[in-house]
Amino acid sequence: MEGYNFAYLDEQTKRMIRRAILKAVAVPGHQVPFGSREMPLPYGWGTGGIQVTASILGADDTLKVIDQGADDTTNAVSIRRFFARTAGVRTTTHTAEATVIQTRHRVPETPLRQDQIIVYQVPQPEPLSRLEPSRVQTRIMHALGEYGLMHVKLYEDFARYGQVSISYDYPVMVNGRHLMAPSPIPAFDNPKLDRMPALQLFGAGREKRIYAVPPFTSVRSLDFDDHPFHAIRAPHACGLCGATDSYLDEVVADDRGRRLFVCSDTDHCAMRREAGHVGADSLPEAAE
Amino acid sequence: MIAEVVAPGALLSARSLALHFGRIAALRDVDMDIWPGEVLAIVGESGSGKTTLLNVLSGTLSPDCGSVACRNAGGVVANVHSMPAPALRALHRSEWGFVQQDPRRNLRMNVSAGGNVGERLMAQGARHYGNIRAEAARWLETVEIDPSRIDDLPRTFSGGMLQRLQIARTLVTRPSLVFMDEPTGGLDVSVQARLLDLIRSLVARLHIAVVLVTHDIAVARLLADRIIVMQDGSVIETGLTDRVLDDAHHPYTQLLVSSVLTA
Amino acid sequence: MSTVALRAEALCKDFVLHLQGGLRIPVLSEIGLSVHAGECVALAGPSGAGKSTLMRSLYGNYRTDAGRILVRHRDEMVDIAAADPRTVIAVRRETLGYVSQFLRAVPRVAARDVVAEVLIARSAAESEARGRASELLLRLNIPPRLHGLPPATFSGGEQQRVNLARGFIGGHPILLLDEPTASLDTANASVVAEMILEAKARSTAIVGIFHDLDIRDRVADRLFHVSPIQEAA
Secondary structure (H helix, E strand, C coil), rough: CCCCCCCCCCHHHHHHHHHHHHHHHHCCCCEEEECCCCCCCCCCCHHHHHHHHHHHHHCCCCCEECCCECCHHHHHHHHHHHHHHHHHEEEECCCHHHEEEEECCCCCCCCCCCCCCEEEEEECCCCCCCCCCHHHHHHHHHHHHCHHHHHHHHHHHHEEEEECCCEHHHCCEECEEEEEEECCCCCCHHHCCCCCCCCCEEEEECCEEEEEEEECCCCCEEEEECCCCCCCCCCCCCCCCCCCCCCCEECCCCCCCCECCCCCCHHHHHHHHHHCCCCCCCCCCCCC | CCCCCCCCCCCEEEEEEEECCCCCEEEEEEEEEEEECCEEEEEEEEEEEEEEHHHHHHHCCCCCEEEEEEEECCEEEEEEECCCHHHHHHHHHEEEEEEEECCHHHHCCCCCCHHHHHHHHHHHHHHHHHHHHHHHHHHHCCCCCCHHHHHCCCHHHHHHHHHHHHHHHHCCEEEEEEEEECCCEEEEEEEEHHHHHHHHHHHHHHHCCCEEEEEHHHHHHHHEEEEEECCCCECCCCCCCCHHHCCCCCHHHHHHHCCCCCC | CEEEEEEEEEEEEEEEHHHHEEEEEEEEEEEEEEEEECCCCEEEEECCCHHHHHHHHHHHHCCCEEEEEEEEECEEECCCCCCCCHHHHHHHHHEEEEEECCCCCCCCCCCHHHHHHHCCCCCCHHHHHHHHHHHHHHCCCCCCHHHCCCHHHHCCCHHHHHHHHHHHCCCCCCCEEECCCCCHHHHHHHHHHHHHHHHHCCCCEEEEEECCCCHHHCCCEEEECCCCCCCCC
């Protein structure tokens, strides 16, 4: 594309971000500050994820972008088109075909491979932010590995509600050392992060932090020995493909308020339907 | 200046401590030791340097000269001000405790009583919810707080209860040395009496060493085995509590003792 | 010839009252005293002669300016005048007991617990200690309904009896008694005299100040005269 560098960012910026990524990979779960650039979209729209993707894309990569699991929402479409234009890379909606996957708030149902990279968009990189407002204090806590406060929060949840009240962005312990915010993915997706073969990168543009989980690293959701973590999903099957083990979205289907549960991961659902699976609420095949 | 000398059998030894705040000498050549299971009171009026001394001993403040050395449960001796920050913080969470005059400074006011007491356990790696809760309930009972209030927020507690909650939170890791800064300051007299009695019995039962700062001679007489009297940053008299208070030798000590109002 | 339990040598003590312009009042001068196990020595002398001062010095409550105070503690002679505070505390816990003229007790602690504390400090079981405390209080005619109450509201005589119970329950080998029967009626004074005789029979060495001459004659083996240095003005 005329007038722009490959994937929009200049080479010096990419070098700076890659250095941050290398540091992040070297210390799994540790937040590395980086010089977040002005991007052609405001904070809160995925600038961190976009900068990470821009820094690692190569001409031979195939890019998939999802937003809440769907390839066809406005943001996913916009970001995918942005990279198609500025990097000229191949794009896809199929998880298995992608080499780089940028995601907002979900992990694909299809298990990822060692040759893939997943880039998470992160609004708030600091897992202790709601418990300890002082960044100076949280930095000290991370440096010294003093995470008692987070367990106090879990204790309080159990004392008050009988269960942990955190349903997304559920804090995890990475490599047994750093407490990390996995981004607002549902707690249901947390187990997928544990020893994932793919490289996981996390970018927060507004907060100017990058962190990473290298392949095959232990990622453990915080819990108590007598109240172990377990993934929660709506107790329904996907209305379109019948899946009972995928994360579901609840959709209002018509003006009369009829509700439908469908797979949040659109690629996963489409593949299952192609393979012949059928759900109870299959919509008639509309002209596409 | 970096010294690691602890008197034989002692938990903590300070030698030649000096500290200036600008031109004001807060501490002048102060020595002290504390042994396991004994209560040492540091008394003096405002500006005597007693709270400064407590802060230097506990590692919160660094002296200009002199050293503070400690011996841990394993018998290892270390200099309090030159040990790495994580080590000092770990010490404060395990073998040491600090009871503040204002319990709100040491408690999390938006966390339940049980959470407050259990925090130090969780910080040390306790991961069994049921056990943590049971231990917290036990300690609430020990400090005479109704265990059914384990899920209540400290906001709903009275001043005396808050202080007892702070004590429970401090003792849960069974420290061997506890620093106390005017633990009964600001409390009603009857509440004070109950709290002092609690401190006395806990210290005796758990064999805890206590360094206690107070301006109240009566508190020192009640709780302390030994006493240090400070004036203008210097130690002017020290020894057995009843000896120093009943047979004061230094003019300032005599003045202090004779000024105590008796009911 | 029984062993010497307590020996004071050449004790000297002045009081310096800085609040009265440094007024120096000599009280004890070259006092020497030996007490054997099983013996009761009564300090005698006019009021203000220094009997209480001597007794408090023997306990380590007052600091002497010169001299030694040797106490047989665990088969060794420990000099109370020169010992460090922790040693004095250890000697007091095990060996050297003291009953003052007035009860000074912690507020809000029950009479029974005031007495039992002595045994609990030596790691006795709480229930056993409380049991023995109650027994002793009963012997001193403190009725059971008072055992669970703090002594602050008791009469002077009752408080003194709690004080005595606390002093005697430990079975200390050396006892210092300052006016033990001062606020007691004849019957209770007699109980105390019996307790002193029993202690003597157990080889306890006793130093006492007795204003009640009958009691003194009953329990004391000899008198030790303390003379005032300065004539009263």
